[in-house]
Amino acid sequence: MSKIILLTLLFHSLIFQSQKLENGLQFRKNEKSDQKLSFEEKNRTIYNVLPIEKSEDLVNVRILFPGQIIELAKSKDNKYFGYILNKTTQYNYSRRDRNKLKNTVEFFQKYPLKQKKTKEVIDKLIQTNQINLPTDSLIENWNRNYLHCNQINFQFKILNNLQKQQYNCPLHQNEEKQTVKIIAENIRFVQNQLKLDSIYKNFESNLPSGKNYSNDGYRMMLKLSKKQIEIWQKYKPYREYLKLKKDTVDNYLNTFIQNKNLNPYKINCFETYYLEFAKKGNLKKIFVANYDKPRWENVIGFKDFLQDKREIKKCKKIIKEIFLKADLSWLNLKFNLNRSISFDLDGNPKLSDEAIYEIE
Incomplete structure (x- = not known):
């Protein structure tokens, strides 16, 4: 039995290998095998975020934005806890061909949430019955024709009731319909209550300079180095x-x-x-x-x-x-x-x- 436990721990440590920098920033170099990973497998392998199905808490809510994973939970002893995981991909290019990707590095950082904030968000989502709202494919006249628009996912596990919802471009829909309005208002509530934008900007400020970053694979951010800033001013x-x-x-x-x-x-x-x-x-x-x-x-x-x-x-x-x-x-x-x-x-x-x- 002890050998099985030891092998399990060894396997997990081999999967989740990251290195730490200052300010709680972590990074992990991507391997070719990562390209074959599913969405859930990538979260587990790179960010050590286990599938919500494995949660043993009374309430577990997970909200997935392009550059952030929000984890909210209520334990069996009625304690609230949560965190925001900020993430982005650093894109590096080969010297021979600046337009050909050589390798990528995942940078991420966990930001702990206060119990009060966690409770407020969980209560809001439960009160608005977000867990029972349909995913976008089941909502009549949901516009999915936008290109490169953010997708936001909700995952719930409440008293073993598991629900997953996907919403493409949720803040650019017609909110005259009550269901659509509730979804959009819940997303804005989460963004404002947890100050997602300012927390993410702080995360970006800690990233290494002189590199290209993207949290959705489309929009690129170049964080200028001191030399690049000098050239820019010139x-x-x-x-x-x-x-x-x-x-x-x-x-x-x-x-x-x-x-x-x-x-x-x-x-x-x-x-x-x-x-x-x-x-x-x-x-x-x-x-x-x-x-x-x-x-x-x-x-x-x-x-x-x-x-x-x-x-x-x-x-x-x-x-x-x-x-x-x-x-x-x-x-x-x-x-x-x-x-x-x-x-x-x-x-x-x-x-x-x-x-x-x-x-x-």
């Missing part, structure tokens, strides 16, 4: 100058897009194309980011590889035709300027300015 006059010209440039370039009669059926441009305009005002360069370029590992064979190359060449030709007569010389630009252009599924072009003029 080019402040450059950014301020281009910001003054921004609206004028965008309005002018968009007229060429609006006046160009494109045949959407002949456009199969699924990449983002980056444009560089010279100081004289002409389109100087068109290029595709490395992550959008055809790669051997992403194609079926040589024929598909060449087809992708031809499509990109064709798209560049279309973009050149759009801005063939573009001339910004009347602006007397001091610097080159950059824009990007992409096409939707209907072949309609959209111009974007991806420059970051200010940071918080």
Whole structure:
């Protein structure tokens, strides 16, 4: 029996291996095997958060935000306890190809909650009967067509009554329906009562500088190092100058897009194309980011590889035709300027300015 217990503890320690930094911050380097883990397995392996089914408390409520896990419980001796687990992924890139991920590191930090706050949130969710509300797929006219919108999950285990709910983009729904209104109000109550935003910002302030982070795999945050901040300040006059010209440039370039009669059926441009305009005002360069370029590992064979190359060449030709007569010389630009252009599924072009003029 003792050998079984020892092996169990050893197995658990091998699964949950993290290293600690200052301020309670922990990190764990991801392994290739982590990619095969389910959502529940990842929480257990990386964050040491066990499935709610295994809870032995009278009440256990778990709320999952993209960057936070809120754990609330009431024990068998009627004591309340809870914590907020802040989490994010640090993305590192290979030196040979800055756009190719080399490895990722999970950073996380537990923030304990006071008994009073824990009780208030649990009581609110019970009073509003959140445990018995339907998941979003069972709610009529729930809009699930939003792209890259946050998903929030509720998990309950109360007196062995287990319920799990999933809500995609819950704060952008029509709240005229009472069920939807209760869900949205409960989420806002949790956010405000536990001060989730300020707690998460404090967590981000403790992260190592000079790295890229994301808590949802889509929105990226670059935490600048001292050297990067110095460079940022150095080019402040450059950014301020281009910001003054921004609206004028965008309005002018968009007229060429609006006046160009494109045949959407002949456009199969699924990449983002980056444009560089010279100081004289002409389109100087068109290029595709490395992550959008055809790669051997992403194609079926040589024929598909060449087809992708031809499509990109064709798209560049279309973009050149759009801005063939573009001339910004009347602006007397001091610097080159950059824009990007992409096409939707209907072949309609959209111009974007991806420059970051200010940071918080």
